[in-house]
Amino acid sequence: MGRTLSTITQYINETETMLSSFRRALRRSDQYIFDGIFASARKHITAISQTDSLLPFETVLLAMLLEQAKEISALRHEIEQKRNG
Amino acid sequence: MYRMRMNLLPQLKTGSLLVALTNQNALIPDLIAELALRGPVTVLDGGNCFPAYRIAQLIRRKSLQVDSISKHIFVRRAFTCYQMVNLLESTLLFGYPQLILGLLTTFQDDQVKPAEADRLLTLCLSHIERLCLVAPVAITLEPAILAEKEFLLKRVCEQADEIFTSHSESVPQEKQLSFFPST
Amino acid sequence: MDEITGWLFDVYNHSERGIVLWVIADSGERLRLRMELPITLYLAGDFKLLRAVWIFLTGKAELIRTKRRDLFLGERDVMQVTLAENNDLIHELQSQFPSLDYYDADIPISLRFIAHTGVYLLGRCRLMLNCERVQDIQPLDSPWELAPEPIPLRIMELSPDTDPAFRAPSRLKVKTERGAYFINMEPQRAFLISLQADLRRCDPDLILTNHGDGWLFPKLTEWCKETGLTLDINRDRERMIQTRKANSYFAYGQTIHRGAQSHLFGRWHIDRRNAMMFNEYGLEGVMEQSRVTGIGVQEMARKSPGAGITAMQMLTAMKTGVMIPLHKQQAEGSKTLAGLIRADKGGLIYQPTLGVHRNVAQIDFASMYPSIMVHHNVSPETLGKEDSKQGLIPQTLQPLLEKRLKLKELLTDLDERDYQVKVLKQRAAALKWLLVVCFGYLGYKNARFGKIESHEAVTAISRELMLQAKEVAEELGFEILHMYVDSLFVQKEGLKEKQDFEHLLLAITEQTKIPIMIEGVYRWVCFPPSSRDVRISVPNRYFGVLANGEVKYRGIEARRRDVPFWVKKIQLEVLNCLAKANSLDEVPDYLPEVADIVNQAKRDLRNGHVPLEELVVIQSLSRSVETYTSPSPAARAAMQLQATGNEVAPGQFMRFVFVRGEERVRVWELGVDARIVDIKRYCAMLDRAVDGVMGMFEKEEMGLGM
Numbered sequence: 014m015g016r017t018l019s020t021i022t023q024y025i026n027e028t029e030t031m032l033s034s035f036r037r038a039l040r041r042s043d044q045y046i047f048d049g050i051f052a053s054a055r056k057h058i059t060a061i062s063q064t065d066s067l068l069p070f071e072t073v074l075l076a077m078l079l080e081q082a083k084e085i086s087a088l089r090h091e092i093e094q095k096r097n098g
Numbered sequence: 099m100y101r102m103r104m105n106l107l108p109q110l111k112t113g114s115l116l117v118a119l120t121n122q123n124a125l126i127p128d129l130i131a132e133l134a135l136r137g138p139v140t141v142l143d144g145g146n147c148f149p150a151y152r153i154a155q156l157i158r159r160k161s162l163q164v165d166s167i168s169k170h171i172f173v174r175r176a177f178t179c180y181q182m183v184n185l186l187e188s189t190l191l192f193g194y195p196q197l198i199l200g201l202l203t204t205f206q207d208d209q210v211k212p213a214e215a216d217r218l219l220t221l222c223l224s225h226i227e228r229l230c231l232v233a234p235v236a237i238t239l240e241p242a243i244l245a246e247k248e249f250l251l252k253r254v255c256e257q258a259d260e261i262f263t264s265h266s267e268s269v270p271q272e273k274q275l276s277f278f279p280s281t
Numbered sequence: 282m283d284e285i286t287g288w289l290f291d292v293y294n295h296s297e298r299g300i301v302l303w304v305i306a307d308s309g310e311r312l313r314l315r316m317e318l319p320i321t322l323y324l325a326g327d328f329k330l331l332r333a334v335w336i337f338l339t340g341k342a343e344l345i346r347t348k349r350r351d352l353f354l355g356e357r358d359v360m361q362v363t364l365a366e367n368n369d370l371i372h373e374l375q376s377q378f379p380s381l382d383y384y385d386a387d388i389p390i391s392l393r394f395i396a397h398t399g400v401y402l403l404g405r406c407r408l409m410l411n412c413e414r415v416q417d418i419q420p421l422d423s424p425w426e427l428a429p430e431p432i433p434l435r436i437m438e439l440s441p442d443t444d445p446a447f448r449a450p451s452r453l454k455v456k457t458e459r460g461a462y463f464i465n466m467e468p469q470r471a472f473l474i475s476l477q478a479d480l481r482r483c484d485p486d487l488i489l490t491n492h493g494d495g496w497l498f499p500k501l502t503e504w505c506k507e508t509g510l511t512l513d514i515n516r517d518r519e520r521m522i523q524t525r526k527a528n529s530y531f532a533y534g535q536t537i538h539r540g541a542q543s544h545l546f547g548r549w550h551i552d553r554r555n556a557m558m559f560n561e562y563g564l565e566g567v568m569e570q571s572r573v574t575g576i577g578v579q580e581m582a583r584k585s586p587g588a589g590i591t592a593m594q595m596l597t598a599m600k601t602g603v604m605i606p607l608h609k610q611q612a613e614g615s616k617t618l619a620g621l622i623r624a625d626k627g628g629l630i631y632q633p634t635l636g637v638h639r640n641v642a643q644i645d646f647a648s649m650y651p652s653i654m655v656h657h658n659v660s661p662e663t664l665g666k667e668d669s670k671q672g673l674i675p676q677t678l679q680p681l682l683e684k685r686l687k688l689k690e691l692l693t694d695l696d697e698r699d700y701q702v703k704v705l706k707q708r709a710a711a712l713k714w715l716l717v718v719c720f721g722y723l724g725y726k727n728a729r730f731g732k733i734e735s736h737e738a739v740t741a742i743s744r745e746l747m748l749q750a751k752e753v754a755e756e757l758g759f760e761i762l763h764m765y766v767d768s769l770f771v772q773k774e775g776l777k778e779k780q781d782f783e784h785l786l787l788a789i790t791e792q793t794k795i796p797i798m799i800e801g802v803y804r805w806v807c808f809p810p811s812s813r814d815v816r817i818s819v820p821n822r823y824f825g826v827l828a829n830g831e832v833k834y835r836g837i838e839a840r841r842r843d844v845p846f847w848v849k850k851i852q853l854e855v856l857n858c859l860a861k862a863n864s865l866d867e868v869p870d871y872l873p874e875v876a877d878i879v880n881q882a883k884r885d886l887r888n889g890h891v892p893l894e895e896l897v898v899i900q901s902l903s904r905s906v907e908t909y910t911s912p913s914p915a916a917r918a919a920m921q922l923q924a925t926g927n928e929v930a931p932g933q934f935m936r937f938v939f940v941r942g943e944e945r946v947r948v949w950e951l952g953v954d955a956r957i958v959d960i961k962r963y964c965a966m967l968d969r970a971v972d973g974v975m976g977m978f979e980k981e982e983m984g985l986g987m
Contacts, residue, residue: 017143017175018150018625052816056632059764063744065623067154067164140615150622168618175613175733177726185612208530217379 021062024069025054053080107132109260110195110234115226117258119241125264126238130197131156134170138194141173144182145200145240148173179204179218186225191232198226198237202250212246219250223257283410285312286421288432289400290486291577292391293546298366300390301517302415303547304408305432305486313517313547314408316415318394322371323349323359323384323604330378331360337377338362341370351384352603352662352673352730353611359384359604384604392592395575396599403432403572424572425680427687428701432568437485441466445496446927447950453497457483473501473510480513486548487564487578488514493552498522498543516547529932536903538932542583549578556582558714565704566711573681573712586714587722590677593715594723594730597677605729611661613725613733624737628766629747633808633818637977638762639865640777641770641825643800644786646746648685648713649767650720651678652795653742654735661732673730674723678716685712686796743767746793753788763808765821770806777802777828801827805865807977809837812969815976824974826860838970845966847895851882852970859978868978879971883964889955893938896963897949901934914939918948925951939963 019027029036029051036047054061057076064072106116106129120126127149133139134157141148153171158164176182182204189196201222205215229235241263243251255261287306295301295315302314324334338344343363348356364370371386391402398418400406405421422429437457441450452463453472457479464475490497498514502522505512514522523544529536540555551559551567559567559582570581574589575596581589598605616624646652653659660672671679688709695702720739725731743766751761754771763770776782782799789797806825808818822836834840834856839849855875862868885891900915906929909916918937919929927950929935936949939959947953 016625016627017146017148018622020627024151048814049816052814055817059629059631062626065619067151067168067619067622068158069151148621150618150625153618165619171618172615173618173621174615177733178610180608180610181612181725184610188612214379221380 021058021069022055025051025058025073028070028073050077053077056080106236106262110236112193112232112234113230114234114259115230115257116234116236116260116262117255118236118238118262120238120262120264121240121242123238123264126197126199127152128156129236130171131160133195133197134167135160138170138172138192140189140192140194140196141171142182142185142189142196142198143173143175143200144185144198145203145238146175146177147200148175176204179207179210179215183218183221183225186222186229189225189229191229193233195234195236196229198235200240201237201254202239202243202247205247205250206244208244212249215247215250216253219253223253227257282416284407285410286405286407287312289402289404289406290432291547291549292394292402293577294367294390296367296519300394301546303516304406305434309433311484311486311516311547312413314410314413314415316418317365318390318397319343320364320367320371320393322362322364322386324362324374324378324381325351325357325359325384326381330381334360334374334378334381337374338370349384350603351606352598357604382609383607385599386607388595388599388605389576389592391577392575392595392599396596401572402575402577403429403568405430425684427684427691429572434486435483436487436489437479437483438489439493439497440491441497445492455479457485459483469504470508470510473504473508473512476501477510477512484516488545488548488550489564490550490552492554493550494543494555495527495541495552498550499524499541514548515545520546527930529930536901536932538901538930538934544579549582551579551582558582558584558586561714562707562710565707566714569708569711570715573684574715585718587718587727589715590719590722591727591729593677593681594673594728597673598730601673601676603673611730611732624734624741626737626744627740629744629764630766630820631761631764632820633763633770633823635808635810635816635818635977637805637807637865638772639803639805641762641772641803641806642776642779642782642785643803643806644769644771644782644789644797645800646750646767646793647689647796647798648682648716649743649746649795650739651682651716653739653746654719654723655679655682656794657738657742659735659738659742661730661735664732664734664738674735677723678719681712681715685709685716688712746795749792750789750797753792754785757785757788759785762806763820763823768800770823779828801829801831801833803827803833804863805868807974809973809977812973824856826856826862830860832856832860837973843898843900844970845896845898845963847882847886847891847963848966848970850895851878851967852974854878854882855971855974872975872978875971875975879967882967886958886960886963893953893955893958896938896958897936898939898946899934899936902929902931904931914946917944917946921946921948921951 036044039047054073054076057079061069061072061076066072105125106118109116118126130139130141130153154164154168157167161167174185176185182201205219226235226237237254237258239251239254285304285306285308287304290303290305290311292300292302299315299317302316304312304314306312324331335344345361347359347361349359349361351357375383375386395401398420400418400420401424404424407419407421408415409417435458437455440454442452442454442463443450450466452465453476454461454463455476464472466472501512501514523546525542525544527539527541529538542555543550543552553559567578567582570576570586570589571578574581574592576584576589576592595605655675655678658669658672658675660674663669663672688705692702692705692709695705720736722728723731724736725733747764747767747769750769751764754761754769759771759773761769762772771782771785779799779802782802786797786799803825804827806823808823811817811819819836824832824834824837826832832853837852838844839852839856855878858871858874858878859868862871898914900913902915902919903913906916906919906923912920914937915935918935922929937946938949938953939945939962940947940953940957941959942957
């Protein structure tokens with residue numbers, strides 16, 4: 014109702030569509046990871062929207078980085094735990 | 099004059115009304131971005147189609163000053179044909195370009211009878227004529243229109259100095275011919 | 282002169298002059314009364330045109346030059362036109378002078394009456410009468426009272442013994458307080474005489490029907506004409522039944538079909554099959570809406586609540602001396618590119634945390650958008666102004682909000698079995714619906730005074746308040762699992778009773794100034810993944826079990842209209858089975874039972890034990906049948922109906938069953954052969970629905986087979 018702009022959800026979908034040629038040329042196993050990167054960005058749609066950026070893709074990349082950092086942090090924690098037995 | 103390519107920019111000048119028949123053509127955001135590089139531009143959106151992110155992206159491709167250039171773009175939206183009239187009657191006479199997107203989209207509403215649509219369009223066109231005296235004005239229209247409202251399309255094209263369309267639009271042959279203003 | 286007291290039942294235009302009132306007097310009499318009610322409108326604009334109007338109207342109306350308030354333009358020079366007779370003068374004026382600004386030109390007569398007298402529809406009043414003429418009328422109560430005295434209505438129910446779209450009915454069921462009985466519809470004369478006797482004897486205030494709008498009343502009118510007999514369907518003998526044609530129109534991105542209508546005078550007619558809101562909150566709900574909005578019961582039963590909100594807004598405008606424009610609308614103010622990006626957002630939506638979670642509380646802001654409009658004084662004319670007095674919209678909504686809150690409070694104090702509960706619940710639901718739609722109808726498209734900036738202000742404030750709520754919750758050690766516009770799902774180790782969350786509710790209410798309440802605490806709740814990628818969750822899609830064992834769900838098949846009843850039934854059975862577990866840890870114990878339920882369901886389907894009605898799919902026809910290049914299932918069903926001479930219109934709902942072979946579907950009205958049902962397709966639908974629910978739980982334990 015009254016919405017003119019694409020929502021961030023639509024924006025991410027459109028960006029993904031634009032990159033479909035890139036994705037297509039990847040190996041199947043890489044495609045899975047590629048989809049995962051976009052899935053991780055989708056976890057932060059609200060934060061991306063709240064940024065009011067004119068170029069949202071920059072903030073989308075930041076969200077992807079955030080999820081990667083979380084994963085690294087979790088892995089580091091796991092290794093520490095295993096090390097300490 | 100009836101042109102087949104959508105290159106409006108060189109034709110935009112004060113005193114000349116340009117009409118483009120298009121369905122959200124990709125060249126419109128580019129036009130807006132180009133105009134923003136040169137100075138202020140007003141967009142009156144009657145089709146709820148203002149492609150904000152696309153425009154920002156195009157500005158970025160042309161310049162690093164995305165923030166300051168985007169400040170040149172002023173947008174106002176109309177969601178009913180009565181709002182469209184209000185939009186045009188309240189537009190102040192500055193010399194910078196005025197783009198009217200989807201002028202007739204709100205007129206498609208079947209709650210608005212053809213006679214009423216005609217009356218409102220007369221008001222809109224008189225304001226547009228007024229704007230043309232001081233600024234370059236371009237209008238975009240969706241080529242597909244309900245039969246009972248087709249006369250509106252004809253009226254706008256009759257007032258135009260130049261009409262643009264592009265090959266990619268699926269405008270049926272009969273319609274194309276009917277858009278020739280009788281010059 | 283006589284003085285009487287009673288309830289105002291109905292108000293409408295007299296065909297020549299003034300209005301007709303129907304009053305249910307305390308004596309039990311139903312009185313038809315007449316009253317003068319001058320119609321006033323205002324014109325503004327070009328001075329030369331106004332002079333021409335003056336000449337045109339001299340002798341036909343009372344004319345005064347005056348000043349009056351336009352909400353946006355302030356005091357304006359206007360011509361006040363007052364008409365004494367009900368004629369087409371207003372329409373004539375508009376066609377002769379279309380370019381003038383008209384105000385107060387299309388106000389429903391009931392609203393004019395209410396503004397003039399202060400008496401509300403269904404309200405108690407005192408009248409001074411001179412025969413049938415009302416000399417004076419005074420209100421005795423207000424529509425905002427929580428427990429108005431119940432009106433002693435006489436109700437007659439009429440229903441045909443079959444669905445007329447399917448098969449011509451042969452008998453009509455008549456139900457009054459004396460009992461229910463059938464009368465044969467043939468021979469026509471005997472039937473009409475019998476029905477007339479019933480109408481005379483019962484003299485109902487309300488005729489409640491099935492298929493009255495589209496079939497029964499048109500049929501009765503036709504038969505009366507053929508036989509020359511009369512039926513006193515209307516109490517008002519001077520009037521015919523008012524029929525309105527069916528039509529399809531496009532609104533809010535979809536085609537909506539509205540069926541034909543039959544309105545009565547002096548009585549109400551409600552057709553259960555053509556009154557979707559009536560089925561939501563019953564007669565009490567519709568009456569409550571009529572009471573607070575000023576729109577008659579017959580109208581409110583059929584219209585969406587949006588019409589009611591528009592009426593309330595008009596009434597507030599009239600009371601505060603603001604003119605109601607006929608067409609003139611405000612467009613948006615100027616925004617920069619960045620400004621538009623900032624403003625063009627909806628409510629706050631947080632991606633849910635995938636998976637199953639235990640002891641989760643769902644907390645909701647009460648009527649968030651209306652509350653914001655009232656509390657932050659958001660109104661088209663108050664935008665950007667600090668310290669302005671209460672705007673038109675908040676003034677309209679405040680009493681509505683307060684009454685709804687008071688009703689809810691009253692309900693929490695009462696025992697479930699109290700006889701008042703049902704009525705109060707229906708009233709509360711009716712008010713809730715008015716509040717739910719007010720955001721759209723007070724917005725910028727359908728609204729008389731709409732400005733998109735007020736819409737944007739409300740959503741901006743709502744986003745801010747949700748973020749504040751999140752911060753308060755996180756400060757108190759809660760984890761936020763999901764947020765959706767006005768609702769949060771929160772969790773904290775060790776908390777599982779409703780009262781454990783009280784302190785959170787208080788803290789949020791204190792911070793945001795909008796009341797927030799607890800919907801319930803889930804023993805467990807699941808946010809399932811989307812079908813496109815199992816790593817992604819979907820906002821507003823969940824299912825779970827509340828502490829009292831009740832299952833709640835959103836966004837899954839059991840909610841969707843286009844899913845057959847059988848699939849919904851089995852999905853719910855599965856959910857209810859899982860709900861038997863006392864805690865999340867015990868759920869795996871029930872997985873084998875779930876497998877049994879699904880396998881049994883498929884066996885039943887294959888053996889023909891599933892009633893065909895349960896396999897019916899309901900889909901609306903999105904456009905005209907001819908415009909399809911490859912027909913959707915709904916289009917195929919529509920074409921089958923068309924082939925038998927039935928009319929189909931865009932927006933109408935098609936009912937069909939999936940069958941094997943080229944036809945693919947078989948429209949329900951024409952009968953379906955149980956042997957050709959597409960078993961495979963229905964089993965696939967069931968699998969999808971069950972997987973959607975079970976996916977998060979262990980799948981290996983289930984021996985699901987074909």
